[in-house]
Amino acid sequence: MYPKQEVVAMLLAGGQGSRLGVLTQKLAKPAVPFGGKYRIIDFPLSNCVNSGIEAVGVLTQYQPLVLNEYIGSGQPWDLDSMNSGVRILSPYQQIKGTDWYKGTANAIYQNINYIDRYNPEYVVILSGDHIYKMDYSKMIAFHKENNADCTIAVIDVPLEEASRFGILNTNPDGSIYEFEEKPKHPKSTNASMGIYVFSWDKLRKYLIEDEEAVDTEHDFGKDVLPKMLNDGQRMFAYQFQGYWKDVGTIDSLWEANMDLLDPNIPLDLNDESWKIYSRNPVVPPQYIEEGASVQNSMIADGCDIAGSIDFSVLFSNVVVKPGAVVQDSIIMPGCVIEEGAVVQYAIVSENTVIGKNAVVGARPEDIEDKDKWGIAVIGDNRKIGAGAKIAPKEMVAKDIEGVE
């Protein structure tokens, strides 16, 4: 007998994140390293734990190995209780046939059994590709107060950006009367954060209906939520105040990392009351050598820094040799930046070696044609030869020979 859980969280972590290119070649987007020691999924997982949610299902499908290994027993997040905690939910064979998760709603549908055994009142649906700190218990309280069937978290975005998001139009009491997906002429600036609270009995009914329906993509945003709205269910928008960023693109992933270096941006990872938990590597403290220069950067344990680091985020065990320069970049675990190499506006994935005097990326002010500028990205376990040059905006998936 499983103890009743008032709330079960379901974390959608099966997406490929194709817009992240080489970064998600071998791992699912939620497993992409972030912020010097975290992976993206640490944020929703830690939010769950800090909000008092004890049962979390993680739905995996695309390249699950790294993610599964990372989550493991759930111990780093205290999600390894006997009858609750984190469970990895992958697609599975059933009597009536075998299916991949056909859409976000279908993924939850296929795991109705998992949710049912906790007999919850509410189910929280989360995505594994957002960086934010949020107390879901406040949103659930809001859901209860409004006697809602579904509550969708929204964040105020600048009007000029609103057409990139799903926009919710609400009545003065906060109830939703219209969804607009990426509207050309947005009526409001309430962008959906992809975080939903449902009353489980209602959601369960709609999931089963959606499964039986024809002409559906089994998607929350496209099918289930519009259907509920049409049927006149009580749907509310919950205003979230604070930092939130979708890190689904190279630019937004880079920006979110850089936001950690900006003291004016409200994403404090040092906040004892809302910690972000992660798996910690067993490595010694970092060492800053004589002659090194480190300015406005974040550096993790195990690094050995002799070069110059400006406005950058360095993950564990990165070695920066004397005379190397790293500016406005993200260097993932185990990379080596050899003598004289210059890395600017770049994301370098795990265990890659940037050879002597190689040049990766460039500053926008040094590029004539602004259309050619962008963040340079180098895949994991690559070797960039001595003196090689990687242009801005390039995405490197193979080793690059050195030049004389």
Place this chain on the structure above:
Amino acid sequence: MRGNNVMGIIFSNLHENLISQLTELRTMGAVPFGGRYRLIDFPLSNMVNSGINKVGVIAKNNYQSLIDHLGAGKAWDLSRQRNGLFILPPFMDPSDYSNRVKTFNAIMPFLKNSSEEYVMISDCDVICNIDYQKVFEAHLENNADITLVYKRDVLPAKIQEPTVLSFDAKGRVNDVLVAPSITGGCSFYMNMMLIKRELLMELVKKCIGKNTMSFKRDIIQAEYKNLNVYGYEFKGFAPVITTMAEYFTANMSLKNKDVRDDLFNGSRPIYTKVRDDMPTKYGLGSKVSNSLIGNGCIIEGEVDNCVLFKGVHIGKGTKISNCVIMQDTRVGDHCNMSYVVVDKDVIIRDGKTLAGQPSYPVYIGKLSVV
């Protein structure tokens, strides 16, 4: 592969009086070291990395912070269904642990109920990364009853009852001097021993029966002629923490890359309890060189030749050099400090100047406000 028929015993309290300031509120084993570790992490990790699955930790008094640190042993992979970590406080009375012989006698049931054939014993006063598997192999090869790990060096200042060994051509111990007056280099015992479990129990019972209570004199010195006692020389980095100055120097020696590579050997990592600190933040205008720095620090001033533990804050315009600053200490703005050892959770208010000497670093106690 884990499991090699050896169990471990670690004495976490011995030698505390030598660095009484650091051990006022904690055991020797819980003394912080090297930016993120406690001294017990070294013997414990050495044992685990050598395949030892069962470790008993002797904790006589002041062991709250030790227990907090060790928890269930998870960080050392010692939270296990079979064997794992055993914290062994006195059963009734700390005087049961008043010396090493009495302590072994007091934990006799633990020794008796174990099934491992050998026991590896270590204290917490030597910081090193040693492969006990090699000690074990040498022990078997020599068909030894006891293998003593030793170091060839000048005796550390103020070391308690140093045990100096000499050997015959085959490496068998042929003389044992306890607390001799010696200048210059010698082979001294590092308080690490491999012995058959049943032999240890037998020797301890014999001492208890005769009421002879010195492990070094009444067991090692008294028995080396009757038993096959061999030495195993450890040649790596292995400072013995006998004074505050030694403690300071040992921390400072981590600035040497060879020392770091030896002590934090990637294939035999030193495990420790982790805290979910963010990576360290270096502010605009910070200047850091030659320093070992833990995670979770926020550095806005100048740091030179220092060891900073996790969660330390260094304010704007502050200059610190040759300091060891333990976890969560906050140094305000425009301070100036050199040769200072600052314990945990200390607050140094803005504009303070503190200076010690290389041979006599100033020490600021835990939770102080300066």
